[in-house]
Amino acid sequence: MADATDGRGPWRTYKCLNCGKLYEEEQGCPDLDVPAGTRWEDLPDDWVCPQCGSDKRDFELVD
């Protein structure tokens, strides 16, 4: 787990349980114009998986 630079603990990775897509906070989500370093909780509630369209609730913390 990489150290973060925002003073909010290490970067985390979340996985979509419907398709396996990873959301890595350190990378953000360029496909959906989410900048690198965007924390999971800072993603809007209506953000969806860029691969399968599932809701945030369908992701779980993996790392």
Added chain:
Amino acid sequence: MATLAPSSNDVSRAELWVQNAWRPIFAQLRAEDPVSYCPDSFFGPYWSVTRYDDIVAVEADPATFSSSWEHGGIVIFDMQDTGVQLRMFIAMDDPEHAEKRKAIAPAVTPTAMAALASAIRQRTSDLLDSLPEGETFDWVHSVSIPLTTAMIATLFDFPWDERHKLAPWSDWCAKIDIGPDAELNAERERHVFEMAARFRQLFDERKALPPQGDLLSIMAHADSYGEMDEQRFIGAIALLLVGGNDTTRNSMSGLIERINLFPDAWARVKADPAALAAGAATETIRLQTPIAHMRRTATRDVEFAGKQIRQGDKVVLWYNSGNRDESVFPDADRWDPERGNSRRHLSFGYGIHRCLGARLAELQLTTLIEEMARRDMEVKLAGDPVRLPSCFSHGYEHLPVTMSRSHG
């Protein structure tokens, strides 16, 4: 549990599905031979993958397990040698798959769904209020087909007075169980080419107009759908038609079987639809599994779950079985709207090919359940369901019912 004879693991046999007799053999396969080779069937030899985790593992490795129509596509029947090859993006590998899928995705975002929600509710309400009380009617043809056909017509902005054509076209696209029968394939081609000709006409009209929000217009103005050969065009239409039609239709019908089998759970849903309707919809989709299988083709020799799969082998993922894997869904045959992990079902697939229209299917079914609950509806089976003789489209020809509702 008796050990399966080597010849009895052919789960593609139509009689298993039309007689609703497939559960025991899949339970046995999951327990004894979860990745099982069937050397001979109507569709030729194939591997069956029956456990949840193994299905996910195959779907998560599209480089090894191809979906491409060039290898035969995504159903157990090899379609590359027929006149209807269905070169749709779900039957492609990346990068073409990803390009075409990305172009369609804006049509099914949460925002797009929110824009459809009130029309879906109004249509559902009107239809439920029109149903006869005290007489037997067919739920499939009176509710499931009209609701899903109207939805598809809306999504495509298809001429409203021609919408009755959509369900038969969809059925013929999905009718893979005819196998190599020349006469039936010729009939299938006739229906599918008629569909393609009408949609091509509309596609060309939309292309000449400024972009609109409907699916045909989105496709007509997307670079990735620009230069499609005829089989790709047919595939693109067929995918959206079958994906939005047969699947939700059969879940809407499956709901009636579930509420008849589990009346206490239905009573709880009716008492608190705000809390339980969404879970009831998800459980219905899990247990119905309206698309029973998807097929992949091995692109290389690979050892998988202790079995040696050869390059070119047909690998069939039985979602209906994964959705009843007791290690994931305890008491798996029970319809439980309060089940905690119901959303983990495989009815929409897993991985890069997961169903794009999942959110729309959930919205339509949840709305139907909410509106039935609002009317305190009781829908009772009035005869035996007539099931499709298909190991692909898992659903119903007819579902005779009687209905009562409150008049408060």
